[in-house]
Amino acid sequence: MLKLFNTFSKKIEIFKPINPERVTMYVCGPTVYNHPHIGNARPAVIFDILFKILKDIYPEVIYARNITDVDDKINDAAKKNKENISNLTQRYSTAYEEDMKNLGIIQPTFIPKVTDNISSIIDMISKLVELNHAYVANNHVLFDVESFPKYGEISKLKQKDLISGARIEVAPYKKNSSDFVLWKPSDNDTPGWSSPWGRGRPGWHIECSAMIKKFLGNSIDIHGGGQDLIFPHHENENAQSTCANNSILAKYWIHNGFVTFNKKKMSKSLDNIIILNDLKNKYRGESIRFALLSAHYRQPLDWNDTTMMNAENSLNNLYSILLNNVDIKPKISRQTNVEKNLLNDINTPEAIASLYSTARDLQKAKKNSLKSEIKGILLRESYFLGILQKEPNEWLQKSDLLSLTDKEINNLIRQRSLARKNKNFQEADRIRKNLLDNGISIKDEKDETRWTR
RNA sequence: GGCCGGGUGGCGGAAUGGCUACGCAGAGGACUGCAAAUCCUUGAAUACCGGUUCGAUUCCGGUCCCGGCCUCCA
Numbered sequence: 449m450l451k452l453f454n455t456f457s458k459k460i461e462i463f464k465p466i467n468p469e470r471v472t473m474y475v476c477g478p479t480v481y482n483h484p485h486i487g488n489a490r491p492a493v494i495f496d497i498l499f500k501i502l503k504d505i506y507p508e509v510i511y512a513r514n515i516t517d518v519d520d521k522i523n524d525a526a527k528k529n530k531e532n533i534s535n536l537t538q539r540y541s542t543a544y545e546e547d548m549k550n551l552g553i554i555q556p557t558f559i560p561k562v563t564d565n566i567s568s569i570i571d572m573i574s575k576l577v578e579l580n581h582a583y584v585a586n587n588h589v590l591f592d593v594e595s596f597p598k599y600g601e602i603s604k605l606k607q608k609d610l611i612s613g614a615r616i617e618v619a620p621y622k623k624n625s626s627d628f629v630l631w632k633p634s635d636n637d638t639p640g641w642s643s644p645w646g647r648g649r650p651g652w653h654i655e656c657s658a659m660i661k662k663f664l665g666n667s668i669d670i671h672g673g674g675q676d677l678i679f680p681h682h683e684n685e686n687a688q689s690t691c692a693n694n695s696i697l698a699k700y701w702i703h704n705g706f707v708t709f710n711k712k713k714m715s716k717s718l719d720n721i722i723i724l725n726d727l728k729n730k731y732r733g734e735s736i737r738f739a740l741l742s743a744h745y746r747q748p749l750d751w752n753d754t755t756m757m758n759a760e761n762s763l764n765n766l767y768s769i770l771l772n773n774v775d776i777k778p779k780i781s782r783q784t785n786v787e788k789n790l791l792n793d794i795n796t797p798e799a800i801a802s803l804y805s806t807a808r809d810l811q812k813a814k815k816n817s818l819k820s821e822i823k824g825i826l827l828r829e830s831y832f833l834g835i836l837q838k839e840p841n842e843w844l845q846k847s848d849l850l851s852l853t854d855k856e857i858n859n860l861i862r863q864r865s866l867a868r869k870n871k872n873f874q875e876a877d878r879i880r881k882n883l884l885d886n887g888i889s890i891k892d893e894k895d896e897t898r899w900t901r
Numbered sequence: 902g903g904c905c906g907g908g909u910g911g912c913g914g915a916a917u918g919g920c921u922a923c924g925c926a927g928a929g930g931a932c933u934g935c936a937a938a939u940c941c942u943u944g945a946a947u948a949c950c951g952g953u954u955c956g957a958u959u960c961c962g963g964u965c966c967c968g969g970c971c972u973c974c975a
Contacts, residue, residue: 477975489975674974676974705906707975748968749913868934
């Protein structure tokens, strides 16, 4: 039984899909105008786990995670770089896909792009105009918030609160200050498509509404994203879709908390954004993923000096246990404690605690038949979390991060073994120190010496 | 100003009306030529003040502090 916290009700609810034969989930992906940062990675990892859990329960799960490749931030970035817009979006889409792959994220069913779905967007806007939920003013098409009395039901924000808190000048052609743009005109230097309202481009929120309808249907089970999307993005999506389709947009709204840096939200002005690409040279994706799972998804996750060290050490220990049992054949396992923890509103810290418990059991088990059983459980558990899927030695030797070549290392180890055999411990220690200075640590086992970077 | 979250050991981080998980780091021991790894053992926390209760970290009220949203943002 899957339980999820629904932003809409502010309660943990039992998940009951609209159609158990076909479960649908949509997660707001990135706007591709710069390198993905650690905050982009968090929802991707969380919903990756939820996707796996759902796939395990239901016969068909359709998961769409979009790429927003039409946006004024993109236009600005391209202008600044003096770069062609499609070049820029292509470059950063690829970067995003690579970073996600590096984090061990499996492919969603669909990765729709806005530029491929302009006609669906125009169709939906036309429908909203036709139904008097939208109006044309000053070459823009705007959503008429007053036509949707439930506006604010997701974010729990009231009209008057929004107005009093408004920090931005209201465009004079808006009927209501909360009305938002569905379509806006483009000049010749800006990307645009022909439409009933002239050459232009979609506003920020309509693309998700249109792509959800096209790829998943009018009403979906789960709609997810970062907490910052609750308002205005999801509020506006909900208004558009509900009005255009005359049916609810999503049954469960799931939002993840922020990644903070030293307790502060990452932002450009503070210059504290952690770019995944910068992390990649020092740490492996799996460590980053593990770090992202260390806090419950609705809590803030603080990124600081020790976050990655902690994750690396933890994974090293877990992989060491797997290495100790490398010859044990895992037995296929059924449902595990980790899954139970994940079914409980994706409680990843508790799941990790269960994983450790299994790992300890594996380490302690004496009989091979028991080891085989526990190893099967451990591997199944770590599959859902998306970790520990590599060969232990591959992980521990960090073959992907190079200093000395493997050949050089093995040579030195051979020399050291010889020195040890001759009780020349001074020489043996000298070689070990030399290796250590190069970032190689070794451990002597019964009949061989293993090394790790 | 309006609306939300949150304050748990050295650090990270769950859970709970009744011995406070788990991890990382630390300490001691076994093992080792010495290490490392592993195993065993171990110290260490619920912001503050009231209230309800046999019992509160958990529920209620207040205080202080931190963060977020109301503008683009995962």
